Amino acid sequence: MASLSQSSYRIDGATGAWEVVIGLEVHAQIASRAKLFSGAATAFGAEPNAQVSLVDAAMPGMLPVPNKECIRQAVRTGLAVDAPINRVSRFDRKNYFYADLPQGYQISQLYHPLVGEGHIEISLDDKRAGADSEPAVKRIGIERIHVEQDAGKLMHDQHPTMSYVDLNRSGVALMEIVSRPDMRSPAEAGAYLRKLRAILRYVGSCDGNMEEGSMRADVNVSVRKPGQPFGTRTETKNVNSVRFVMAAIEHEANRQVDVLEAGGSIVQETRLFDPDSGTTRSMRSKEDAHDYRYFPDPDLLPLVLDEAFIGECRESLPELPDAKRHRYETALGLTAYAAGVLTAEVETARWFEALAGASAAAQGRSLAEVARQAANWLLSDLFGALAKAGRTLDNSPVSPVAGAELLALVAKGTISNTIAKQVLEKMIESGEGAAAIVTREGLTQTSDTGAIEAAVAAVLAAHAEKVDQYRAGKEALFGFFVGQTMKAMQGKANPQLVNELLKQALG
Amino acid sequence: MSDLTELGVTAIRDGVAAGDFSAREVAQAFNAAIAAAQPALNAFITPTPDHALAAAERIDADRAAGRPLGRLAGVPIGMKDLFCTQGVRTTAASHILGHFVPPYESTVSGRLWDAGAGMLGKLNLDEFAMGSSNETSAFGKVISPWRRGHNQDPAPIAPGGSSGGSSAAVAARLCPAATGTDTGGSIRQPAAFTGIAGIKPGYGRCSRWGIVAFASSLDQAGAMARDVRDCAVLLEAMAGHDPKDATSLDAPVPGWTAALDADLSGCTIGIPREYRMDGMDAEVAKSWELGIAWLKDAGARVIDISLPHTHYALPAYYIIAPAEASSNLARYDGVRYGLRDLPEGAGLQDMYAATRAAGFGAEVRRRIMIGTYVLSAGFYDAYFTRAQKLRTLIARDFTQAFASCDAILAPTTPTAAFALGEKSDDPLAMYLNDVFSVPASLAGLPAMSVPAGLNGEGLPLGLQVIGRPLDEQGVLNAALAIEQRAGFVARPARWWA
């Protein structure tokens, strides 16, 4: 396993090379129907303030009662990143005044979070085509995961002198997943976010939909000369895509280098990322030094979890990406590359497993026997054909069962791989089944020796010159004759027979 | 029936059920008494005569139709204006909530209406329940119906606080009973000052849902009435588990009224030596001695006990309660409800500061400042965490004491009621009023004040019974034993109307 602990990413300044130190605080919306402390719905896209309870609006005398599912999902997430679950945790109040914070405090967990220290592994070269070696892996520490309420939303551009407050998100459950400052390049931060997102989606604790705000990252960046202690960091708030996170780091690190090299110093502050310009700027609204006056929320007693609850959470965990990838390589004999791509997104893995399962059934063979064929077809043929049709796996007109039917036709020798590609395109166009297309269009592969012999004879006659060259030793021409024969047979000849008969005829 | 306002909860309920008088007649009698007393006593912030009449008419109709009647059928009560009442202005006696009309009903008030009670009005209190004299209300002071010099001295007397509207109204026969809330003594102290009974149940007995929060870990609703039985009847209707309050006690409500029993044979009462403080008011000390004698007479064994951390309860309370309050009151920001003060050109944060300066009175501001300070960076552990640790020690004192006794007897307050204005310039002197009531609040224990007699000025003195966790019954029984022997029949002269 190659090590990436010494990242080579550097910013070249006038005074030499600078190293970037990155930590991410990811806010992931917990997948739940109701809010963390009230019964209001969490669905995205509702009319303003339509999903607001009296509790979420912090009306006088309203009290929080926690949602069990939110706790369950946070525990499952903690287990998925190998972290200890604290049997006793507490909710604390983080006090500050802002228009999107109706209570005047956020219920969060500071002193006793639900989940302790864990880690995830990132690999930086997932995308390396065809590589068969182990990808380089780096472990990123997770300091803690705690559960807290989301705030509402402020709209600034609807009125000349007023901002508008929508509390639909107020009280929605979030997990705050705090990494260690273990990342050293924008690429590592991007890989961490993608991997974290994949794990959350495997676990089902967050839909990972960054466009809808289900995942946002607070990006902590500092720079230092290699080997020096950590520099002062800034925190860029609520960055909502992997690309933006990487851009924010890039900009912020360069800005800090510029400031330091000009003899300035970095102010520990909260910044805002502007996606249009790709730059960060100081947040005016958070300018005053904060003193959050955290204290245990007196409306909520300690959260005590028993072993049965945690055991149930553990048992409900699916196979996670790293384990799945390992199994694909060892038990199914896939390449590291194929296993990596197939497990990167839970949907791809699910699709692949459905395809492999249906293939094994259709061909009467074991999973291990069909897995390579299924993986190759999925990664090259199907992905290519879908891309050509402007589609993805989510809205593929070809189901895993339909794909398995096609692969079975190839395996049985009914059609060749070449014909299979044509059939797949037709399946995508029409949504029809493979067998139906093959039958209707007469694409069945022929093993009629007489017909193939006739075609071979015609090809050799038409290319007498090349036949001479071949016989003189230019054996590379054999492929040419195969191609011409197949073409003459409209692709339907059994390739093995074509080979045999050509070899005979060429002597 | 000559004057229905002379009747208590049980008598009204039984009389309505028996057809001796109608619920409507009862409501009318109290409505009239309130209208007449309001200018002089200012016990109510918002009288609601129509609510009382409508509830009464429903009960009369139910009775006429032979439908079953609730345990408070036909009983009109007063509601401390800290309980949110649907469609009825709820102010917490603060300017900042001066026009707030809740679109919801608190769990406790809702249970009372379900039991057949009606609402005579929203009772005055100290602003956000912060005070011991009802002088901090943005809606004016409440004047106690009691006067010094055996009702001869016209100097206005404090009804206690924060449930001062409740105590004054019950003592003046403006309602047969009222709700109160008690954070550090706000039911017991005003009950003692006005010669009525008041019980703060154990923390969690009554849902806090819909009660404007002061200090969440301490706030408890309770009952105030003229006698122990009426308190028990009212509390039974108020109490019970509420899934909307995560600190609500998930235990059945015992039949306290049915089990009332003043025979204390086999019962041990503890007398905490730390409550016998230097310079204790001689008349208070005397009433305590009388209380001990009465309990012995009722069959109890009386022993000395020690609650060694008593001395620290008050300062711990005056850290914890303001800290929680500073956070609980952050929601009053002029955005979603309540007062908004938006100076010309002000931004959001300026609006907050202006709104809260205009909306909160001096005592509320003072406590928010203290609370903010003790939670702020660098002071949190020295003040807040330390106070919470003292709270642990105070609760432990009680646990240890209850190993050798079943209930504790102490005075409710260090003195009888003081004159209005007497302590309002000295916050600390005012805070000292709670010295006997705060320890039970910190420990979350049930406690009750019951009238014990009058002092030399003719002002009432109260005795306090503190019980084990979940043992409201023990508290009520000991209080009943005192009540039966004290024979407290004194009442304020009706000088106000």
Added chain:
Amino acid sequence: MSVDKATVARIAALARIRLGEDEVAALEPELNKILAWVELLGEVDVSGIEPMTNGAPGVLVLREDVVDADPLTGGGKRDAVLANAPAAAHGFFGVPKVIE
């Protein structure tokens, strides 16, 4: 510990309560008197003592993940939620313009 006028002003700013200079001046001795009094707690050795955060016995009970199970704590009541708002408009709460 005691507070000076600057600290009083800082605490007031943190608590979002606008205070005039005279009010700061008046609060300073009041707060100091209270703070001096609570210093009493410093006498007690509290090492090893767990802080008590609530008067209730027991632990937190969790609710099921059901939308609007109890209408009192559910959503879908925009009118009720906005009914007391000083500056509601178009279904929103209005506040003076915020610049982030």
